[in-house]
Amino acid sequence: MKAVSTAVAGLAAVGLSLSACSTGGSGARDEGPARSEPVMSAAPSASPSVSVPSEKVDAVRLVKNDPKVSPAVKRDLKPCAGKTYPIDVSYGDLTGGSAADVVVNVLTCADAVGIGSYVYRAEGGGYKNVFTAEEPASVYAEIDRGDLVVTKQLYEKGDSVAYPSGEEVITYRWSAHHFTEADRTRSDFSDAVGGETPAPEAE
Structure with missing residues (x-):
């Protein structure tokens, strides 16, 4: 009986190890729009209720x-080095x-x-653009707990x-077959950030 218990415990440990190895990343990043190096990210961030594509979507072709x-935007979408495009991709449940x-992005x-x-929704065996935001x-x-958050x-x-000089963060939610704005916040940054620090006055 002791040998059987030991074997069961060993199998449970192996199962936990395999489960930990199969856990994926979140897909969306938290650092904000600025990045030091443009890289392609396609880690799934979908909830269990949606089916994540078994293969990466060709985001370059979509765009x-x-x-x-x-x-x-199409004209500027060119490889930065070799075959690496300056594009970020994430998957998740935004439209139900x-x-x-x-x-x-x-x-x-x-x-x-x-x-x-851009946000693409799977429809009819393909993908349909359901959201576009382009800024000079x-x-x-990015996806945040089922909401679309645009910075x-x-x-x-x-x-x-x-x-x-500042930043706007807009939250959108899917409703009646389109995204509607749910929240908007604005931050104005200090003029001193990134500028020259004034020299102290002589006493």
Whole structure:
């Protein structure tokens, strides 16, 4: 009996180890729009209620064949180095469909600034664009507990890409076959950030 108990305990430990190894990442990143290096991310972030694609969606083809994407974004969507495109991809449940929705962010190669964010919903054996946000400055979309959260950097004349004047965070929820705005917050950043610190006055 003792040998049987030991064998069962060993099998349970192996099962726990395999379960831990099969756990995936979240897919969406928390750092905000700015990135030091543009890389392609396709880790699934879907809830168990949706079916994550067994193979990565060809996000580059989705964007290039999408009539809702501006010609400027399509023109800028080129490999940065080798065959690596400046694009982020995440999967999750945003629209309540049976398959995972796909969130695509197109970035610039030079400074990884987001220039376009798109949400694709699985329909009829393909994907349909159900959300588009394009900004000349910076925009980045991600999935947050079933909501679509879009972050926009706000720039004033003279601002560098690294130091915007502010930021808007907009939350969207799926309702009646489209996204509606649920919340919006704005932050104005200090002018001292990124600027020169004034020299102390002599006493």
